[in-house]
Amino acid sequence: MTGQDGISTVQDSKTDQKTDAAHAADAPAVAAVNVGKVFDGKRGAQVVALEDINLTVARGEFVSLIGPSGCGKSTLMRLIADLDQPTSGELTVFGKSAQQARLDQDYGIAFQQAGLLPWRTVRQNIELPLQLHKVGKAERTERSTELLKLVGLTDFGDNFPDQLSGGMQQRVAIARALAESPNLLLMDEPFGALDEMTREHMQGELAHICAETGAAVVFVTHSIPEAVFLADRVVVLSPRPGRIRAIVDVKFSGSVERTEHLRESDVFFSSVSEVREHLHGSADANPLGVDN
Numbered sequence: 001m002t003g004q005d006g007i008s009t010v011q012d013s014k015t016d017q018k019t020d021a022a023h024a025a026d027a028p029a030v031a032a033v034n035v036g037k038v039f040d041g042k043r044g045a046q047v048v049a050l051e052d053i054n055l056t057v058a059r060g061e062f063v064s065l066i067g068p069s070g071c072g073k074s075t076l077m078r079l080i081a082d083l084d085q086p087t088s089g090e091l092t093v094f095g096k097s098a099q100q101a102r103l104d105q106d107y108g109i110a111f112q113q114a115g116l117l118p119w120r121t122v123r124q125n126i127e128l129p130l131q132l133h134k135v136g137k138a139e140r141t142e143r144s145t146e147l148l149k150l151v152g153l154t155d156f157g158d159n160f161p162d163q164l165s166g167g168m169q170q171r172v173a174i175a176r177a178l179a180e181s182p183n184l185l186l187m188d189e190p191f192g193a194l195d196e197m198t199r200e201h202m203q204g205e206l207a208h209i210c211a212e213t214g215a216a217v218v219f220v221t222h223s224i225p226e227a228v229f230l231a232d233r234v235v236v237l238s239p240r241p242g243r244i245r246a247i248v249d250v251k252f253s254g255s256v257e258r259t260e261h262l263r264e265s266d267v268f269f270s271s272v273s274e275v276r277e278h279l280h281g282s283a284d285a286n287p288l289g290v291d292n
């Protein structure tokens with residue numbers, strides 16, 4: 001069960017529920033095999049949202065998902081997060097069912113709206129998942145202090161969300177998603193509501209946080225430069241029904257720090273062009289709902 005703000009409210013214990021731990025130890029973060037999703041539409045009409053999705057996300061890997069509006073990106077995220085179930089194929093998270101991974105709190109979620117609780121301070125928002133899982137006060141304070149530092153909000157713990165800018169609120173949401181040290185982050189257009197400058201700044205911050213925590217990330221965006229800047233691999237989906245059209249290995253993946261210089265580099269542009277060509281069939285076209 002998941003509350004409005006994307007926080008798991010399931011009380012199951014983290015320790016004794018882990019299935020097949022030995023097997024899970026070397027399993028990838030996400031493995032989708034022939035995954036499909038069909039929704040029942042109005043009057044018996046069916047909507048095929050996803051078809052034959054085969055994708056493996058390694059531990060510690062950053063994968064961006066990009067594709068036209070309505071191609072099934074959010075649907076795929078919801079399947080991984082066990083907020084919905086595939087109609088065909090098999091999906092595992094750290095070698096377990098998506099449901100078991102959710103019960104084990106193997107991932108953190110951050111979506112487009114920061115989804116903070118306005119009546120709780122920044123620190124209390126970050127501590128919410130810990131509080132729901134009955135972590136004691138001293139440990140919560142220690143963890144939230146660490147996380148506030150990580151996302152650069154040390155001086156804002158006692159503020160309320162509406163006293164912060166959009167970018168700062170999104171950083172709080174990311175800190176909250178990291179609260180339980182997940183090995184996987186699921187992010188669905190987390191920077192979609194931010195202005196361009198804040199957005200680029202947040203991309204740099206996220207790259208830094210990922211390098212520090214070593215978490216795998218599945219990141220949905222409709223911005224080609226954002227997808228490329230952050231990812232080790234960019235998965236390009238086709239218009240509905242969403243299928244994987246191409247997987248682009250980002251040329252600089254792993255080898256460089258994600259700094260502002262990178263955005264001006266030839267290697268960055270060549271990956272951007274490659275993704276654009278897969279999306280549109282040519283370097284100049286511009287399909288619905290994708291930013292170049």
Ligand SMILES: Nc1ncnc2c1ncn2[C@@H]1O[C@H](COP(=O)(O)OP(=O)(O)O)[C@@H](O)[C@H]1O
Nearest residue numbers: 039047049068069070071072073074075076240
């Ligand atoms: N609960 C639902 N019931 C019926 N159709 C849905 C549901 N959720 C999504 N869809 C449809 O599935 C397709 C993919 O949606 P979505 O995953 O939200 O796309 P994206 O995130 O790529 O924009 C769309 O055509 C959408 O209308």
Ligand SMILES: [Mg+2]
Nearest residue numbers: 073074075188
């Ligand atoms: Mg979506």
